[in-house]
Amino acid sequence: MIRFTAIRLVEIAAMLVLMSFVIYALIGLMPGDPIDLMLGADPHLTAADVARLKSLYGVDRPLVDRYLAWAHAALAGDLGYSRLFSAPVAATLLPRLGNSLVLMGLSFAAAFAAALGLGIAAARRPNSHFDAVVNFTCFAGVSLPTFWLALLLILIFAQGLGWLPAGGIGGGENGTLAGRLQHLVLPVATLTIASIGGYTRYVRAAMRDALGQDHIRTARAKGASEARVVWRHALRGALVPIATILALSFGTLVSGALVTEEMFAYPGMGKLIFDAVMGNDYNLALAALLLATAVTMLANLAADLAYAWLDPRVSYR
Amino acid sequence: MKTPLVLLCAIAAASLAGPLVAYMLGADPAAVDLLDRFAGASAAHPLGTDELGRDLLLRLLEGGRVSLTIGIAAALAAAALGTAVGLASGYLGGWTDRVLMRLADGVIALPLLPLLVVLAALDLHKIGISRGFADSPGISLVRIVVLAVLVGWTTAARLVRGATLVTKNRDFVRAARSLGAGVPHILRRHILPNVMAPLVVATTLSVGDIILLESVLSFLGLGVQPPLASWGSMLSNAEELVTSSPMLAIYPGAMIFLTVIACNLLGDALLRRFDPRDPARG
Numbered sequence: 001m002i003r004f005t006a007i008r009l010v011e012i013a014a015m016l017v018l019m020s021f022v023i024y025a026l027i028g029l030m031p032g033d034p035i036d037l038m039l040g041a042d043p044h045l046t047a048a049d050v051a052r053l054k055s056l057y058g059v060d061r062p063l064v065d066r067y068l069a070w071a072h073a074a075l076a077g078d079l080g081y082s083r084l085f086s087a088p089v090a091a092t093l094l095p096r097l098g099n100s101l102v103l104m105g106l107s108f109a110a111a112f113a114a115a116l117g118l119g120i121a122a123a124r125r126p127n128s129h130f131d132a133v134v135n136f137t138c139f140a141g142v143s144l145p146t147f148w149l150a151l152l153l154i155l156i157f158a159q160g161l162g163w164l165p166a167g168g169i170g171g172g173e174n175g176t177l178a179g180r181l182q183h184l185v186l187p188v189a190t191l192t193i194a195s196i197g198g199y200t201r202y203v204r205a206a207m208r209d210a211l212g213q214d215h216i217r218t219a220r221a222k223g224a225s226e227a228r229v230v231w232r233h234a235l236r237g238a239l240v241p242i243a244t245i246l247a248l249s250f251g252t253l254v255s256g257a258l259v260t261e262e263m264f265a266y267p268g269m270g271k272l273i274f275d276a277v278m279g280n281d282y283n284l285a286l287a288a289l290l291l292a293t294a295v296t297m298l299a300n301l302a303a304d305l306a307y308a309w310l311d312p313r314v315s316y317r
Numbered sequence: 318m319k320t321p322l323v324l325l326c327a328i329a330a331a332s333l334a335g336p337l338v339a340y341m342l343g344a345d346p347a348a349v350d351l352l353d354r355f356a357g358a359s360a361a362h363p364l365g366t367d368e369l370g371r372d373l374l375l376r377l378l379e380g381g382r383v384s385l386t387i388g389i390a391a392a393l394a395a396a397a398l399g400t401a402v403g404l405a406s407g408y409l410g411g412w413t414d415r416v417l418m419r420l421a422d423g424v425i426a427l428p429l430l431p432l433l434v435v436l437a438a439l440d441l442h443k444i445g446i447s448r449g450f451a452d453s454p455g456i457s458l459v460r461i462v463v464l465a466v467l468v469g470w471t472t473a474a475r476l477v478r479g480a481t482l483v484t485k486n487r488d489f490v491r492a493a494r495s496l497g498a499g500v501p502h503i504l505r506r507h508i509l510p511n512v513m514a515p516l517v518v519a520t521t522l523s524v525g526d527i528i529l530l531e532s533v534l535s536f537l538g539l540g541v542q543p544p545l546a547s548w549g550s551m552l553s554n555a556e557e558l559v560t561s562s563p564m565l566a567i568y569p570g571a572m573i574f575l576t577v578i579a580c581n582l583l584g585d586a587l588l589r590r591f592d593p594r595d596p597a598r599g
Contacts, residue, residue, distance in 0.1 A: 026439065029439045030435070030438050030440055031440040139581050139582055143529075143577035143578035143581055145529055145532050145536075145549075145552075145570060145573045147532075147536050148552060148570030148573065148574065152567075152570070155560075155563055155566075159560050250428075251426055251428045254428035254430070254431065258430050258434070259430070259533060270431065273434065274434055277434050277435055277438050278438070288431075289435065292431050293427060293428060296426060296427065300426050
């Protein structure tokens with residue numbers, strides 16, 4: 001187990017190094033370059049100044065040299081300076097990561113809890129009307145464009161009824177917990193509704209398989225209560241495939257969070273990445289993308305470990 | 318099976334009939350009329366006009382043409398690439414298999430949308446594509462198809478690999494091999510037919526996913542570029558106006574929703590039809 005975790009951590013590190021180079025190269029291919037931006041801001045710069053700035057910032061050196069210089073500084077803890085926020089990248093990044101984790105954690109918990117309830121209830125009555133309704137609702141959930149859902153929620157609850165704020169985070173100097181929570185309701189609802197459908201379908205399929213197993217019949221035959229059969233015997237088996245699928249869904253959750261944060265002007269990682277890419281803030285975009293990748297891969301690892309813990313037959317030697 | 322198919326065909330037929338409708342209304346989906354903005358429904362504009370006075374119905378139909386074309390083209394291309402990867406992986410085995418499948422796992426686990434935002438923002442001129450082509454209006458369509466293929470090939474690859482592994486040592490394949498059949502013949506004649514059913518299902522389902530992806534990228538301003546209409550970009554324009562004219566946002570979103578749910582329900586219906594265990598199989 002420890003060896004498996006260690007190997008996976010090394011793999012994740014190797015993957016991150018590879019990704020950092022790929023993303024570094026890609027960002028160099030985006031429109032505009034930092035010196036052009038300075039030139040735009042100050043028309044008095046001469047060609048000689050441009051050449052001097054280019055060599056000062058190392059933009060004239062080959063890609064691999066520039067990457068190594070960046071990697072060297074990054075490993076020493078210096079991720080550079082953000083152009084958009086006029087602050088060091090690390091200081092900009094960390095609070096946003098916290099905001100995103102709050103949003104994604106709450107949505108994941110809510111969606112998973114709802115999916116367990118709906119999926120199990122539907123799996124216990126296969127081919128009933130209830131099952132059909134749940135199934136159709138799942139398809140509807142999977143097919144909803146997240147940004148449209150967000151727009152509709154804003155239209156109804158913020159514009160129409162005026163119950164909730166349409167965007168922002170409600171923190172700041174004199175922000176209260178209640179204000180913070182109020183601003184979380186709509187983004188969390190959006191992300192939750194967007195993921196319930198997919199999760200419920202996995203839970204329903206896994207539970208239907210689990211309820212058809214021989215040991216369930218045995219449990220019923222020995223007189224175990226229905227609740228015990230469902231929640232203790234069947235769910236234990238069903239959780240194994242569910243854990244695998246959920247592990248793979250973290251990437252999707254991050255993607256959903258980007259759209260949701262953008263729609264509700266919620267200062268999280270997704271919005272930060274989008275703004276950084278659009279605003280030519282190279283240092284910030286690079287670090288933020290890597291951080292999002294790292295968080296996703298660590299979440300996958302956690303799910304793999306949960307998989308071994310849930311299923312005693314699985315052992316990572 | 319029937320309802321989603323009918324719905325999908327209706328959307329496709331209406332979208333294809335867009336130019337005809339434009340001819341009958343005597344309007345052009347890209348024609349701007351600043352004196353007639355935010356008009357309500359009328360005989361000339363059955364659904365009214367948008368923030369630039371363009372006919373909303375015609376824009377919706379054009380968006381449908383764009384979205385469906387991208388969805389179907391990218392789904393087919395992703396299925397083709399995935400099939401090639403899956404066949405190579407499953408049939409050759411060994412290192413080829415390990416590398417390709419690790420790559421697939423990697424793609425599946427990554428936070429795709431943030432990375433796609435970077436890819437969609439790339440300056441094509443800098444990767445050696447000529448200025449003329451990089452700036453042509455159709456390039457945004459090609460770009461989205463390429464991005465969708467880059468993320469979409471994994472499902473088909475895994476399906477085909479699994480089926481190839483199961484099939485390649487079956488007796489009829491060994492018989493064919495012993496009769497001197499070449500690898501391409503075995504793959505095409507004996508292995509591919511066995512994976513066709515799940516592949517068709519996966520491809521149908523992926524059309525919906527790709528249309529969603531296209532709409533998100535277009536909504537973020539990175540997808541289909543004006544003057545071409547797309548449901549995603551129409552929503553993006555409507556976002557700021559959502560309080561004053563909500564219908565501008567509701568129509569394109571509803572079209573995306575209907576198209577995607579029709580694809581998903583059709584894929585599910587196909588899955589049931591192909592599944593020999595399903596009692597409701599017709």
